[in-house]
Amino acid sequence: MVGDYMERYGKSLRLDKLRKEFGTLVAVNDLTLEVKSGEFVSLLGPSGCGKTTTLNMIAGLLTPTSGRIYVGDTDITDLPPIQRNVGLVFQNYAVFGHMTVYENLAFGLRVRKVPDEEIRREVMKVAEMLELTEILGVKAGRLRLDEMQRTALGRSMITKPAFFLLDEPLSNLDAGLRSTMRVELKRIQRELQQTIIYVTHDQIEAMAMADRIAVMNFGVLQQYGSREQLYNHPANKFVANFIGSPTMNFIDCTLIEKNGKSYLDASDFQVEATNLADTIRKHATGSELIMGIRPEDVYVSRQAKGADSIQSEVFMVEPLGAKSIVTLSIGKILVKSIVPGTFKADLGERLWMDFNMDKLHVFDSKTEQAIF
Ligand SMILES: Nc1ncnc2c1ncn2[C@@H]1O[C@H](COP(=O)(O)OP(=O)(O)OP(=O)(O)O)[C@@H](O)[C@H]1O
Numbered sequence: 001m002v003g004d005y006m007e008r009y010g011k012s013l014r015l016d017k018l019r020k021e022f023g024t025l026v027a028v029n030d031l032t033l034e035v036k037s038g039e040f041v042s043l044l045g046p047s048g049c050g051k052t053t054t055l056n057m058i059a060g061l062l063t064p065t066s067g068r069i070y071v072g073d074t075d076i077t078d079l080p081p082i083q084r085n086v087g088l089v090f091q092n093y094a095v096f097g098h099m100t101v102y103e104n105l106a107f108g109l110r111v112r113k114v115p116d117e118e119i120r121r122e123v124m125k126v127a128e129m130l131e132l133t134e135i136l137g138v139k140a141g142r143l144r145l146d147e148m149q150r151t152a153l154g155r156s157m158i159t160k161p162a163f164f165l166l167d168e169p170l171s172n173l174d175a176g177l178r179s180t181m182r183v184e185l186k187r188i189q190r191e192l193q194q195t196i197i198y199v200t201h202d203q204i205e206a207m208a209m210a211d212r213i214a215v216m217n218f219g220v221l222q223q224y225g226s227r228e229q230l231y232n233h234p235a236n237k238f239v240a241n242f243i244g245s246p247t248m249n250f251i252d253c254t255l256i257e258k259n260g261k262s263y264l265d266a267s268d269f270q271v272e273a274t275n276l277a278d279t280i281r282k283h284a285t286g287s288e289l290i291m292g293i294r295p296e297d298v299y300v301s302r303q304a305k306g307a308d309s310i311q312s313e314v315f316m317v318e319p320l321g322a323k324s325i326v327t328l329s330i331g332k333i334l335v336k337s338i339v340p341g342t343f344k345a346d347l348g349e350r351l352w353m354d355f356n357m358d359k360l361h362v363f364d365s366k367t368e369q370a371i372f
């Protein structure tokens, strides 16, 4: 739709063992990551995991302790911010409240001494794309939050950065607006084929928008992959726990042998794992294991499905409309299951529980790495 904004830069961004220390604290620990041209990548992780520090190094606002940053084959690690062709949008959007939306959008071009006529053309284009045309004359300080948000995006977009760096840009919006803006942002990104690195601690946001997600914890990259990879094949317990809501069930267990079969023994119940035993033995560093099963892969029923069905008691029911979360107790162990909202169960009622064994994860208890 908007001609020259469609131009692709065709260059990837590559972080090579990027590291930032603050005194003894390692905020970003040898981060290696490639973002392809046109890709929407999310940096996801809890507060303090090094997301903002990473973005600031990419933008050139922070000098790395070590490691390099490349755009295509060019090493940009020592370039000043202005020469990097990156656009930054922060959580507290930098709009000038006393200036109109028009002037805010025009700002980046004015400082580059672009002729007025061209500025006008560019402002109109960006305004149209972000649906700001009607409010170009309004002072930014009087805007609604979402309008302010779009103005901040537009201010950055107008300079046509090769890379867009967004640091929790939606965190000030309420839930409804946030979900609208998520859709909008994704639409604009697709339309422009814009490369975006999007920082968030909200896994739902990352899962909704990103082509690939880099999960970080304590400055260390935990896993980098598509939402399917992260969801279905988490590399470790941290990722398994961080992605998905309600979270995966984790149950401490060991592998035991009985009558020629293998079982994952959680004390209060066992599940047969004969065909998984070899893999587990090969990769486990010790005998302590953790079973992981997502709530949607735990089935409940009033009749035992088979000899392996596990007897449980209803501990809690949380109705969520179309679905309910039922927490089952098996001795001291609690397991969550997602059931249709029409499924009614009373507290204390006895139900049978089965795991979808194809979706079972097993983690090494000591390293917390996934065995599968
Ligand atoms: N200028 C600084 N001096 C000292 N320590 C810092 C500095 N900036 C960040 N840190 C520390 O580095 C770590 C990473 O911080 P960073 O801001 O990158 O985290 P974040 O993932 O963006 O967290 P949040 O989700 O809270 O924004 C934190 O422990 C933080 O306290």
Ligand SMILES: [Mg+2]
Pocket (backbone or CB within 6 Å): 051, 052, 053, 167
């Ligand atoms: Mg931050």
